Amino acid sequence: MTEATREISSWSDRAKSVAGSRLQPLLEFLRRSDLVDLVSLFSLFMVLVFPFAHWLFQITVDLCLLFFLVQPKAIRSSWFWFVLAVAASFVVIQDWHAVDNHKYLLLYWLWILFLCRAVAEPQWQRRALLFNARFFLCFVFLASAGQKLASPTYRSGEMFEYYLYADSRFTAFDKLIGIDPSVPDAVQKRIALFRSPYSKPLNDELELPGNDRARAAGLILTWWDALLQLLIGLLLLFRFNATEKLGHILLLLFIFTTYLPAPIFGFGWILAIMGLTLAKEKFPRIAVAYMVSFVAVIVYQVPWREWVLGR
């Protein structure tokens, strides 16, 4: 062993030891916590931070939080979750055509927490939560991958390339991967000619001033996203330790990489809660990683797009 190798090995051992000692309190916290209580706690935090955008739901959440702070055991009551689920249902029914996909998932999750708490036997509460977390993770990822793979406009890369040009939320991400902001800017100006009532493109057709890098990035994003989601759904379907562990690692990779460019933070949180539910007892270290992902998704809300674009 050379001097350099010995030094790297010793540095790696020290890093592992420091990481291990830092992880210990979190692992201990996880070990001591009841699964249903822990998931309820994170779910309450989620509806508080990423609520349905409607006054009724926001007031309901505020009151529930107040009630919980005064009487922490309230979180174990089925009524607590029933009130939240009913308020969420009201908002979704009223605004069904405009509600984002992940808000429907949040609604289901609130009803699951209610049903879970309505069951008296703690063992059945735990089993109901585990079953539903696995069901929804597999369903969400397999249905999403299936829909993507069945769509010609997804498979061609058209969708992501167009996103990189036309969706201003991606402009900072474009810059990070080497696409100059002038490219999406020029494309958006060209597209505006379609939208204006004072201009009429001949044959309703225009050439968009895109570039090869955006094309390549669009194709990479297309297949990365579809295959990653397909793998997560398939791996979590089976209950073998090895496949499930890999499924969790890929789900964490998905959460850490997707919700930085895509500002759908509530979606990231609910997926992480479901992952934590499955991992808490079987893979405590992975459960800690899900808790880190909670923090990451919140931190992703920093105005990094403005910083990257220098605005």
Place this chain on the structure above:
Amino acid sequence: MFAGADLWLNRYTKIFILDPSGNRQPLSDFTSEQADLLRRALNYPIRQNFLIAAKAIASHHWIPRGERRPVTLIDLNGKRAGTTGESLYWMAPFGARGPEDRWQWPLEIEYWKLSYDPLTRRAHSTLAETFRFRPEEL
């Protein structure tokens, strides 16, 4: 999300008020509420949702701003290639309409879709549907 290219980002509307002589004048400068309702309608483009947006649009007075503007023909590279011979006013909102003011004009909402061919880098727009709303509906 991210399941195909047919989504709100590729959809847009052109909205016209029909004057007494049957000419169409395009509306612009929508309020944030009207723009939000139009965005929602594009997310789920059914007549019922466009009617909600149309009602919000009809809750304001609209007046022509400035002179008529010619409609320009645009070539594939976005350059001016002539005019269509048609000219239109720029209709902008002018205050909220009171409950006693009856809305008298039909509204027309054209719902367009864009498709993009990554191989030729050409975008093509298609008029998907035109929704017409009678004054009494609004």
